[in-house]
Amino acid sequence: MSRLENKVALITGAASGIGHATARRFAEEGATVIGFDLNAAGEHWQDVVSLAVGSEFVTGDVTREADVVSTVEGVSKAHGRIDILVNAAGVSSYGDTTDVEEDEWDRVMNINLKGSFLFAKHAARVMLAQGSGSIVHIASVEGLLGLNGQISYGTSKGAVIQMTRNMAADFAKRGIRVNCVCPGAIETPLTAVLQDESMKPIKDQMVSAHLLGRFGEAIEIANAILFLASDEASFVTGHPLVVDGGWTAGSVLSV
Numbered sequence: 001m002s003r004l005e006n007k008v009a010l011i012t013g014a015a016s017g018i019g020h021a022t023a024r025r026f027a028e029e030g031a032t033v034i035g036f037d038l039n040a041a042g043e044h045w046q047d048v049v050s051l052a053v054g055s056e057f058v059t060g061d062v063t064r065e066a067d068v069v070s071t072v073e074g075v076s077k078a079h080g081r082i083d084i085l086v087n088a089a090g091v092s093s094y095g096d097t098t099d100v101e102e103d104e105w106d107r108v109m110n111i112n113l114k115g116s117f118l119f120a121k122h123a124a125r126v127m128l129a130q131g132s133g134s135i136v137h138i139a140s141v142e143g144l145l146g147l148n149g150q151i152s153y154g155t156s157k158g159a160v161i162q163m164t165r166n167m168a169a170d171f172a173k174r175g176i177r178v179n180c181v182c183p184g185a186i187e188t189p190l191t192a193v194l195q196d197e198s199m200k201p202i203k204d205q206m207v208s209a210h211l212l213g214r215f216g217e218a219i220e221i222a223n224a225i226l227f228l229a230s231d232e233a234s235f236v237t238g239h240p241l242v243v244d245g246g247w248t249a250g251s252v253l254s255v
């Protein structure tokens with residue numbers, strides 16, 4: 001039996017990386033998937049549609065409440081319910097406390113934090129009416145660790161972890177579970193900047209920070225999101241699931 005049979009899942013950031021891998025994985029497990037992204041889906045969305053008939057793609061901006069409301073209303077009208085929300089839209093940002101301009105701080109907080117809040121706010125209203133639902137945000141190990149040069153990104157991800165706990169408490173008695181995943185470094189377009197030869201020293205340090213000695217793949221995060229989103233995680237709420245190849249577990253000393 002498919003793990004998401006008869007479920008309707010709304011996934012932001014679905015045009016790329018972790019969001020797209022999750023859409024594909026959910027479609028394999030029988031969900032009807034509605035992808036949402038600033039960018040058009042591209043040809044690879046056909047994978048999702050061919051696996052899960054009825055899946056659709058909507059373009060919009062997670063920071064615009066009007067886009068969020070019209071998408072949630074459209075899904076609710078077309079499919080009658082929203083069982084799962086995955087908030088995978090996000091952006092990276094570099095710069096330390098004295099470098100980051102106000103506009104950049106606002107951009108990162110708006111996309112990484114406010115966008116996830118807005119989608120959860122409106123999707124949860126549908127979930128409350130139906131009496132069930134599962135929300136998964138994407139935080140980061142950078143919400144757990146303080147890395148230099150990551151003030152806005154790390155702060156946004158720390159806030160996503162706390163928002164997960166607050167939302168879990170808001171909805172605990174009303175049938176909705178809220179969790180997040182905290183990925184380590186994952187091979188997606190978001191980290192493609194590290195492919196540049198000039199970034200090799202940083203990338204090498206990041207690779208060795210993971211006990212497993214490599215970056216993760218988007219599918220490895222999608223599998224963790226699938227668990228949290230599915231009924232298999234029925235006793236899990238308010239939890240930041242760390243999927244980081246051991247980055248936060250410790251370090252290996254050379255002997």
Ligand SMILES: NC(=O)c1ccc[n+]([C@@H]2O[C@H](COP(=O)([O-])OP(=O)(O)OC[C@H]3O[C@@H](n4cnc5c(N)ncnc54)[C@H](O)[C@@H]3O)[C@@H](O)[C@H]2O)c1
Pocket residue numbers: 012013014015016017018019036037038039060061062063087088089090091092111112115138139140141182183184185186187188189190191
């Ligand atoms: N790749 C990593 O190493 C890593 C590690 C930890 C956490 N994350 C988080 O995982 C999530 C997905 O990242 P990814 O690696 O798949 O990146 P990605 O760049 O491949 O995908 C992010 C998607 O979000 C979309 N997006 C950006 N701003 C948007 C907006 N305003 N409205 C709608 N869509 C918007 C982009 O168009 C893109 O398709 C992000 O929240 C990211 O912070 C990534």
